[in-house]
Amino acid sequence: MLKIFAGFFSGIALVAIVGWNTAGGLMMTEHESPFGVEETAARIQANIQALSDHGWKLSGLRSPSVSVAAAGQNVPPVLLVEACSTKYSGPLLAEDATRILSILMPCTITVYKKDDGKTYVGTMNAGLMGKMFGSKVSSIMDKVAEDQKAFLSFDADKPAPPLIKTRPGGGKGAGGQELSGC
Amino acid sequence: MTLLKTISAALIASTMTLALAATGSSFAAVDSAPAATQPTLEQDAARALASSTADHTKFEALQADFKNGPEVTRACLGCHTEAAKQIHQTQHWTWEYRNPDTGQVLGKKHVINNFCTAVASNEDHCSACHIGYGWADREFDLTVEENVDCLVCHDTTGAYKKLPGLAGHPNYETMEWPPKSGRLRPPTDLKKVAQHVGKTSRKTCGACHFRGGGGDAVKHGDLDSSLETPARYLDVHMDAEGLNFNCAKCHVTDGHEVAGSRYGPTASDTNGVQVRGANTHRNPATCQACHGNGPHSGNAKLNDHTRKIACQTCHIPAYARGPRHTKMSWDWSTAGKLDEQGKRIRTRNSIGKVHYDSNKGHFTYDRYVIPQYQWFNGKVKYTLFGDRVDESGVVKINEFLGGPDDPDARIWPLRVFRGKQMYDKGLKTLAVLHTAGNDDTAFWKNHDWDKALTAGMKAVDAEYSGTMGFVETEMSWPITHMVAPKEDALKCEQCHTKKGRLAGVDGVYIPARDRIVFMDTVGFSVALLALISVLVHGAIRIFVSSRKKV
Numbered sequence: 001m002l003k004i005f006a007g008f009f010s011g012i013a014l015v016a017i018v019g020w021n022t023a024g025g026l027m028m029t030e031h032e033s034p035f036g037v038e039e040t041a042a043r044i045q046a047n048i049q050a051l052s053d054h055g056w057k058l059s060g061l062r063s064p065s066v067s068v069a070a071a072g073q074n075v076p077p078v079l080l081v082e083a084c085s086t087k088y089s090g091p092l093l094a095e096d097a098t099r100i101l102s103i104l105m106p107c108t109i110t111v112y113k114k115d116d117g118k119t120y121v122g123t124m125n126a127g128l129m130g131k132m133f134g135s136k137v138s139s140i141m142d143k144v145a146e147d148q149k150a151f152l153s154f155d156a157d158k159p160a161p162p163l164i165k166t167r168p169g170g171g172k173g174a175g176g177q178e179l180s181g182c
Numbered sequence: 183m184t185l186l187k188t189i190s191a192a193l194i195a196s197t198m199t200l201a202l203a204a205t206g207s208s209f210a211a212v213d214s215a216p217a218a219t220q221p222t223l224e225q226d227a228a229r230a231l232a233s234s235t236a237d238h239t240k241f242e243a244l245q246a247d248f249k250n251g252p253e254v255t256r257a258c259l260g261c262h263t264e265a266a267k268q269i270h271q272t273q274h275w276t277w278e279y280r281n282p283d284t285g286q287v288l289g290k291k292h293v294i295n296n297f298c299t300a301v302a303s304n305e306d307h308c309s310a311c312h313i314g315y316g317w318a319d320r321e322f323d324l325t326v327e328e329n330v331d332c333l334v335c336h337d338t339t340g341a342y343k344k345l346p347g348l349a350g351h352p353n354y355e356t357m358e359w360p361p362k363s364g365r366l367r368p369p370t371d372l373k374k375v376a377q378h379v380g381k382t383s384r385k386t387c388g389a390c391h392f393r394g395g396g397g398d399a400v401k402h403g404d405l406d407s408s409l410e411t412p413a414r415y416l417d418v419h420m421d422a423e424g425l426n427f428n429c430a431k432c433h434v435t436d437g438h439e440v441a442g443s444r445y446g447p448t449a450s451d452t453n454g455v456q457v458r459g460a461n462t463h464r465n466p467a468t469c470q471a472c473h474g475n476g477p478h479s480g481n482a483k484l485n486d487h488t489r490k491i492a493c494q495t496c497h498i499p500a501y502a503r504g505p506r507h508t509k510m511s512w513d514w515s516t517a518g519k520l521d522e523q524g525k526r527i528r529t530r531n532s533i534g535k536v537h538y539d540s541n542k543g544h545f546t547y548d549r550y551v552i553p554q555y556q557w558f559n560g561k562v563k564y565t566l567f568g569d570r571v572d573e574s575g576v577v578k579i580n581e582f583l584g585g586p587d588d589p590d591a592r593i594w595p596l597r598v599f600r601g602k603q604m605y606d607k608g609l610k611t612l613a614v615l616h617t618a619g620n621d622d623t624a625f626w627k628n629h630d631w632d633k634a635l636t637a638g639m640k641a642v643d644a645e646y647s648g649t650m651g652f653v654e655t656e657m658s659w660p661i662t663h664m665v666a667p668k669e670d671a672l673k674c675e676q677c678h679t680k681k682g683r684l685a686g687v688d689g690v691y692i693p694a695r696d697r698i699v700f701m702d703t704v705g706f707s708v709a710l711l712a713l714i715s716v717l718v719h720g721a722i723r724i725f726v727s728s729r730k731k732v
Contacts, residue, residue: 074667
């Protein structure tokens with residue numbers, strides 16, 4: 001009996017350690033972009049608009065790095081492309097049990113620069129996250145994950161589209177900046 | 183059976199733990215604060231007047247209705263009798279510098295660059311950034327005192343602007359500016375400007391130095407108009423609400439000679455603090471001139487770094503950190519394409535900057551740019567017109583010299599601007615292009631390479647061979663502005679890692695980037711032996727303990 005308990009708690013400890021170290025990486029995905037920060041964000045926006053038949057609309061463009069710079073600190077550029085599809089969000093918001101998932105809305109894709117000077121795109125692993133909330137959420141999030149792949153599909157032969165500076169709620173950015181911050 | 187139960191229990195626990203972990207999340211919020219506020223031109227002028235001992239509005243010589251710039255200069259020289267003579271000795275005036283190390287004759291008048299290629303044949307445009315009037319061609323007389331433009335550096339009104347194409351003059355009549363914009367620029371009120379002169383400012387220096395290469399933030403990367411009223415994060419010295427340094431605070435001026443030049447830069451300064459006013463003949467525009475040789479108080483290890491690393495390497499973690507994007511490359515080889523109606527094409531990138539122009543070719547831009555790093559001892563060798571180039575490789579327009587064994591060399595951050603530009607295939611030399619002007623040979627007028635190159639080469643006394651090609655080029659600048667607050671300096675791990683900032687710099691041992699195989703082998707062997715000893719010791723104790731129970 002002692003050995004069973006020992007094994008049980010060892011298992012918990014082992015998973016806690018492994019989970020602690022890998023959960024972050026599993027929940028997010030990171031891809032290198034061949035373009036600069038603004039052009040990458042603009043291409044993602046164009047891809048989102050191209051999926052309007054899936055209900056997708058741009059809902060904002062934020063720059064948290066602008067807020068941080070306004071507070072006096074140097075950080076590389078970060079742009080948050082926000083989009084929402086009522087086709088996917090509607091069913092989730094309709095029910096009490098899943099309405100809390102509005103915390104994940106709008107769908108946000110982050111574009112940022114790292115110390116190597118390259119641009120990266122980060123997305124939430126929608127497919128994996130969906131699986132944690134039951135079959136209904138999972139089926140919706142699987143579709144979101146599919147669309148996310150399309151958002152990140154870049155055709156370098158196409159000219160760079162303009163960056164659409166959509167302000168969430170139409171308000172002015174933090175610190176009077178051009179883009180909304182955090 | 184016991185083992186099976188143990189594994190089952192572990193799996194159940196794992197699933198429960200994962201399910202619990204999945205429900206947790208955390209968010210961080212960042213506060214924001216307003217950026218530096220921008221003083222009005224009137225406030226600037228009032229401040230300038232308050233610190234001056236002369237009110238130029240009261241000067242009789244400045245009551246005239248000046249017709250042109252040289253008339254104003256004549257009035258200035260009535261009191262400031264030696265000013266033009268001093269100016270005539272400076273690089274700002276001559277656009278010429280003889281490098282004592284290499285013997286090369288440099289300066290804007292002579293070098294080739296990978297932007298518009300050269301001043302020669304384009305003087306009437308380029309001289310919008312010359313501190314003189316009338317430099318329209320090579321016949322310009324550099325000895326005439328009235329040709330000195332006092333106002334471009336001493337204006338405090340912000341209303342004085344020298345426009346390209348006017349040979350260094352401001353507009354004296356109403357003119358459309360920018361061309362074909364439909365916007366009319368009224369004649370420059372020379373009297374008002376002349377009556378409101380004062381000390382140089384970030385705005386006056388920036389009128390040229392923030393806009394080199396044809397526009398704001400184009401050329402230097404660490405100098406752009408965001409430095410007119412920068413916030414602290416952008417430049418800790420120039421912070422408009424903090425130290426509020428103007429350019430002359432570091433670039434101390436004596437007899438109109440401004441200290442600090444990219445043609446003769448100081449790569450290392452081991453002479454410590456320089457007392458202002460001391461006649462040392464040293465460059466006062468170095469970090470050490472104010473901060474000394476051991477600026478990191480109480481941190482000997484950081485001070486040690488200064489023997490190999492320029493201050494700028496750590497304290498300017500990136501350039502173009504403000505809101506402006508700097509130009510990163512210029513590809514002339516695609517220039518000259520016109521639309522179906524034979525009209526000029528201009529396309530813009532995602533942020534609205536021109537990324538293709540029939541007149542100029544393709545550009546790329548970037549912001550928050552990580553510099554390149556290399557050894558630099560202050561000596562720069564230029565590829566000048568007439569020097570043979572190897573078209574199979576990348577031509578370095580200027581080469582920064584120095585290596586790890588050179589006591590004067592430090593590891594410096596550089597901005598490297600990449601181009602693809604014209605060269606004369608017959609002469610095997612970089613070519614000079616006549617770009618701007620209203621004549622039939624200017625490339626921006628006719629898009630005819632042969633005509634424009636013939637005219638450009640003629641301006642440097644060469645005969646165009648008739649065959650041209652494009653060659654890849656690089657031009658570098660040491661990064662030295664946009665100094666970040668100390669808390670934003672590079673962190674140890676940004677260099678002390680295998681793929682860190684200094685991954686490409688040879689000749690120096692950097693712990694964590696480099697390894698000594700023998701030392702590593704000994705160290706890891708000791709650690710491994712210790713681990714094995716612990717495991718063996720534990721196993722023996724468990725074994726002995728279980729035997730005792732039996």
